[in-house]
Amino acid sequence: MSDRGHLEGEHFMSGDDACAEGAISAGCRFFAGYPITPATEIAERMSDRLPEVDGTYIQMEDELGSMAAVVGASCGGVKAMTATSGPGFSLMMENIGLGIMLETPCVVVNVQRAGPSTGLPTMVAQGDMMQARWGSHGCYSIIAVSPDSPQEVYDLTIKAFNLAERFRLPVLVMTDAAVGHMYEKVVIPPLSEIELVPRRRPNVPPEEYWPYMPDDDLVPPMANTGEGYRFHATGLTHDEQGYPEMTAEAQDRLVRRLVEKVERYRDEIIEVEEDSIEGSEVVVCTYGITARVAMIAVERARQEGIRVGMLRLITIWPFPQDRISEIARQVKAFVVPEINYGQISLEVERSAAGRAGTILVPHMGGDVHNPETILEAIRQAVK
Amino acid sequence: MQNYTVFVPRLVPKKEPFAPGHRACIGCGEALAVRLACKAFPPNTIVANATGCMEVISSQYPMTAWRVPWIHVLFENTAAIASGIEAALKAMARKGLRPDDGTKVVAMGGDGGTSDIGLQALSGALERGHDLLYICFDNEAYMNTGIQRSSATPFGASTTTSPSGIKSIGQKTWKKNMAAIAAAHDIPYVATASHSYPHDLMAKVAKGIAVPGPAYIHILSVCPTGWRSAPDLSIRLGRLAVETGVFPLYEIEDGEYKMSLELPKLRPVEDYLNLQGRFRHLSEDTIKEIQERVVAEYERIKEKTG
Numbered sequence: 167m168s169d170r171g172h173l174e175g176e177h178f179m180s181g182d183d184a185c186a187e188g189a190i191s192a193g194c195r196f197f198a199g200y201p202i203t204p205a206t207e208i209a210e211r212m213s214d215r216l217p218e219v220d221g222t223y224i225q226m227e228d229e230l231g232s233m234a235a236v237v238g239a240s241c242g243g244v245k246a247m248t249a250t251s252g253p254g255f256s257l258m259m260e261n262i263g264l265g266i267m268l269e270t271p272c273v274v275v276n277v278q279r280a281g282p283s284t285g286l287p288t289m290v291a292q293g294d295m296m297q298a299r300w301g302s303h304g305c306y307s308i309i310a311v312s313p314d315s316p317q318e319v320y321d322l323t324i325k326a327f328n329l330a331e332r333f334r335l336p337v338l339v340m341t342d343a344a345v346g347h348m349y350e351k352v353v354i355p356p357l358s359e360i361e362l363v364p365r366r367r368p369n370v371p372p373e374e375y376w377p378y379m380p381d382d383d384l385v386p387p388m389a390n391t392g393e394g395y396r397f398h399a400t401g402l403t404h405d406e407q408g409y410p411e412m413t414a415e416a417q418d419r420l421v422r423r424l425v426e427k428v429e430r431y432r433d434e435i436i437e438v439e440e441d442s443i444e445g446s447e448v449v450v451c452t453y454g455i456t457a458r459v460a461m462i463a464v465e466r467a468r469q470e471g472i473r474v475g476m477l478r479l480i481t482i483w484p485f486p487q488d489r490i491s492e493i494a495r496q497v498k499a500f501v502v503p504e505i506n507y508g509q510i511s512l513e514v515e516r517s518a519a520g521r522a523g524t525i526l527v528p529h530m531g532g533d534v535h536n537p538e539t540i541l542e543a544i545r546q547a548v549k
Numbered sequence: 550m551q552n553y554t555v556f557v558p559r560l561v562p563k564k565e566p567f568a569p570g571h572r573a574c575i576g577c578g579e580a581l582a583v584r585l586a587c588k589a590f591p592p593n594t595i596v597a598n599a600t601g602c603m604e605v606i607s608s609q610y611p612m613t614a615w616r617v618p619w620i621h622v623l624f625e626n627t628a629a630i631a632s633g634i635e636a637a638l639k640a641m642a643r644k645g646l647r648p649d650d651g652t653k654v655v656a657m658g659g660d661g662g663t664s665d666i667g668l669q670a671l672s673g674a675l676e677r678g679h680d681l682l683y684i685c686f687d688n689e690a691y692m693n694t695g696i697q698r699s700s701a702t703p704f705g706a707s708t709t710t711s712p713s714g715i716k717s718i719g720q721k722t723w724k725k726n727m728a729a730i731a732a733a734h735d736i737p738y739v740a741t742a743s744h745s746y747p748h749d750l751m752a753k754v755a756k757g758i759a760v761p762g763p764a765y766i767h768i769l770s771v772c773p774t775g776w777r778s779a780p781d782l783s784i785r786l787g788r789l790a791v792e793t794g795v796f797p798l799y800e801i802e803d804g805e806y807k808m809s810l811e812l813p814k815l816r817p818v819e820d821y822l823n824l825q826g827r828f829r830h831l832s833e834d835t836i837k838e839i840q841e842r843v844v845a846e847y848e849r850i851k852e853k854t855g
Contacts, residue, residue: 200666201697201710209697213710217717225698225710228625228666253623284600284623 171219177352181345182207182249184316184352185275186215188323189247191360194273195221196246198235200228200254203287204343205277208249229254233261233274240270241399243365243390245327249275251343252285255294255301262336263302266424268399269378269386271330271365273323275339277346280505280531290344291531292454292505298338299483305421307428309435310338310483312453316350322480328363329435333427334385340482342505344455344534368395377408378420384427432484439478446475448547449493450501451514453479455534460503463540472548482510490517499523499547503540505531523547561747562588571614572606576780578771578787579603579686582744583657586684586768589754590617591653595634599627599658599667602693603686625666628674628683631656635679653682653758660687660701664725675734675763682757682764685727688772696775700725703795704842705835706827708775713830723842731765732801738764739801740809744771745787749798749809756800769796777826789821794847799854806853818843 171190179187185208189197197212199205213223222244226232232248239246250258255276265272276298280291294301298310309329313319319341326337368375368387372395380386386406389395398408403420405411428435441464443449448467450460457478467474477493477500479486490500499522502511508526515524527543529535566587573580583603595618598604604621607614622630635654642649656674658667663685671683690708691697698711702720707713711720732739738760742750750768757764769790771783778786790796793816798809818840822828831839 201661201691201694203694206694206697206709210695210709214712214714217714223710227668227700257625284621 171215172354172357174354174356177354178349179316179352180207180347180349181313181316181319181341182277182347183211184320185249185323185339185341185346186211187352187354188320189273189327190215190219190221191320191354191357192245192324192327193362194245194247194327195219196236196239196244197221197248198224198226198232198239198246199248200226200232200250202229202251202254204279204346205249205251205254205275207346208275208277229257230261233258234264236272236274237261237265237268237270240265240272241268241391241397243393245271247273247275249277251277251279251287252281252294253283255297259297259301263304263306264401265336266302266306266308267401269334269388269424270336271334271388272336273326273330273339274336275323275341278340278342286532288343289532290342290455290505290534292342292456293509293531295340295482295504295506295509298340305425307425308338308483309333309335309428309481310340311437311480312340312482313345313480314454314457314478315345316348316352318480319345320352320354324360324362328361331363331365332385333431334366334388335428338483340454342455372396376406378404379406380423380427384423384430428484432488435481435484436486436489437480438486438489439480441476443475443477443493446473446496447498448472448501448544449475449477449497450503450540450544451477451479451490452503453482453510456503456505459534459537460540462537463544466537466541467544470545472544474544479510485513485517487513487517490514491519491521494518494521497522499525501525501527501540501543501547503527503529503535503543505529505534561751564588566590566594566616567607568614568616570612572609573602574774574780576771576773576783577606578744578783579659579688580606581783582686582750582768582770583607585744585747585750586754587617589751589758590655591651591758593650593652594758595652595654596620597622597627597631597634597654597656599662600624600693601659601662602688603657603659605693624662626670627656627658627662627667628670631681631683632674632677632679635681654680655682655684655758657684657686659693660685660689661691661699663687664701664727665699668730671731672734675731675736675765678762680761680763682754682766684754685765685767686770687727687767688770688775689724690772690775692772692775701727705831705839707830708827718835719827719830728765728767728801731767732804734763735804736763736765737761737803740766741796741798742766742768743787743791743796743798744768745784746791746798746810753800775827777829778824782824786821786824789816789824792816793818793821794843795821797847797850799850806850808851808854815844815847
């Protein structure tokens with residue numbers, strides 16, 4: 167990997183730019199994309215930067231093509247990424263499912279804007295959180311992270327590549343228009359200090375290689391297509407050799423593994439940030455840009471003498487249900503502000519399982535919350 | 550308006566289905582092209598409009614520019630939505646649920662919405678033979694999101710995703726030939742047009758709407774913002790594109806090619822390229838390459854008319 171392209175140092179940059187730099191630091195050398203507000207800047211920066219590191223930028227004819235090209239590039243052995251927003255994310259869904267089925271490591275960035283449909287192209291929302299989990303058809307597990315600052319966009323983009331390689335699946339970076347267009351200080355550490363997970367390579371000779379024979383941790387080693395190993399991949403339900411097997415038994419074996427390879431390692435994947443949870447009577451649970459708005463409400467509530475904790479979800483999927491279940495035993499209620507009409511709040515409610523209340527503070531998008539609405543919900547929670 | 554002697558304002562319909570007061574940039578060729586196209590619409594016309602500059606600048610509440618029924622759709626589905634409208638109108642008339650009043654359907658999109666993401670839907674509409682006119686307003690990049698290259702961006706042009714520099718001359722591919730693609734569907738009418746030739750443009754739109762079955766018109770629309778050209782040069786640039794042979798004006802009626810304009814001699818492409826910042830980095834060699842290609846393409850089309 168060339169050092170020339172790694173911009174070590176302190177920068178003042180947007181979340182979108184930080185995303186592109188995170189990808190380049192992580193060794194991403196392929197970007198296929200399509201212009202869409204507010205994610206276009208990622209494509210623009212990649213088109214500028216990738217040639218400097220011998221990478222490839224391709225502008226595709228649409229988002230179906232973008233996601234498919236990323237799956238193809240990953241099969242070819244290159245770390246690959248695409249970035250989009252609402253309508254484009256919808257178009258990518260079919261090929262995200264293909265990435266799940268072929269078990270191709272890659273990263274998909276969704277700089278969320280308000281929907282449905284064209285919605286508010288330039289304005290913030292968090293309305294795609296459930297689409298990230300369930301958007302492609304069929305049964306599978308997914309990994310999604312949600313950054314709250316340009317610095318965290320940089321860090322989590324690297325993490326997303328590592329998770330993608332570790333578990334062999336598309337990993338989603340669910341940022342939003344506010345974080346994507348926000349300019350802040352971003353520190354890019356020396357390349358030697360960045361931990362990178364390499365692709366798990368076959369440990370048998372080519373003639374003995376089965377492309378979907380998993381290791382003990384359910385993840386199969388991955389050969390690049392065209393380098394001498396038998397590479398037989400299909401979106402059909404397949405056996406360990408990659409050959410289609412149209413039976414309920416094969417479906418059970420494959421889909422169970424696709425889900426379990428993520429769910430078994432939940433603790434390794436999940437990252438949350440906690441503030442004063444111990445001894446609190448109410449916990450604000452939120453993510454992304456809304457976490458920063460909610461901090462204002464939390465500080466004001468504390469000034470009013472309310473014992474309020476903060477749980478910021480950095481990993482959204484798999485959902486940190488065990489930690490929330492634990493917290494639910496000690497608090498009266500969770501306050502869940504999010505820029506949608508209730509998505510992650512449903513997961514919080516499910517995890518709390520009646521042991522604590524869940525108060526949704528919805529916002530339809532186009533703006534962040536007024537902290538006052540979150541503060542009012544906190545007051546209600548302790549009543 | 551260099552050498553422009555045929556403009557007769559009283560021959561232009563006074564009606565303005567596309568009203569003034571919209572938010573297009575100064576010197577926007579596309580807004581002018583849309584305005585002229587709309588003047589050629591018959592009284593009952595429904596417009597389906599893909600996402601792009603035109604939707605953004607013309608429809609913001611409370612200042613919509615549209616005096617015809619107008620539906621803004623997603624990026625990729627203009628031709629499919631228009632197909633649905635056309636099929637519904639037919640079915641309603643057949644069942645006697647609405648009068649067969651000759652209501653026409655026009656689908657419009659930019660070059661991205663037509664030659665990239667909307668190509669599949671367009672091909673489907675042309676193949677099924679819907680009675681509609683599809684107009685591509687081609688400003689040669691994704692201008693709405695900030696000048697990203699499309700497959701209609703000309704060779705050598707610098708955009709934000711085909712930036713010129715040490716490693717690149719800008720756009721590395723030649724412009725996709727949409728008129729030829731449309732014509733390959735064996736539809737009754739295909740044409741190219743320019744806002745700098747208003748009577749020609751309006752006549753072609755009227756013809757495209759009048760023919761039974763699908764019609765396709767490709768209109769080059771000068772974009773000062775994306776082309777890095779002076780806003781007061783938009784009309785001249787439209788004419789230079791034609792006079793240099795970069796964008797020949799022609800019709801394909803039932804497979805028969807016909808030049809719309811007899812050019813005794815093509816002007817050198819520099820006359821066109823030099824007025825635009827997006828080509829400012831081009832070397833003499835590259836300009837020569839473009840010149841050769843333009844002449845060859847022009848001759849190829851001319852041969853078909855013979």
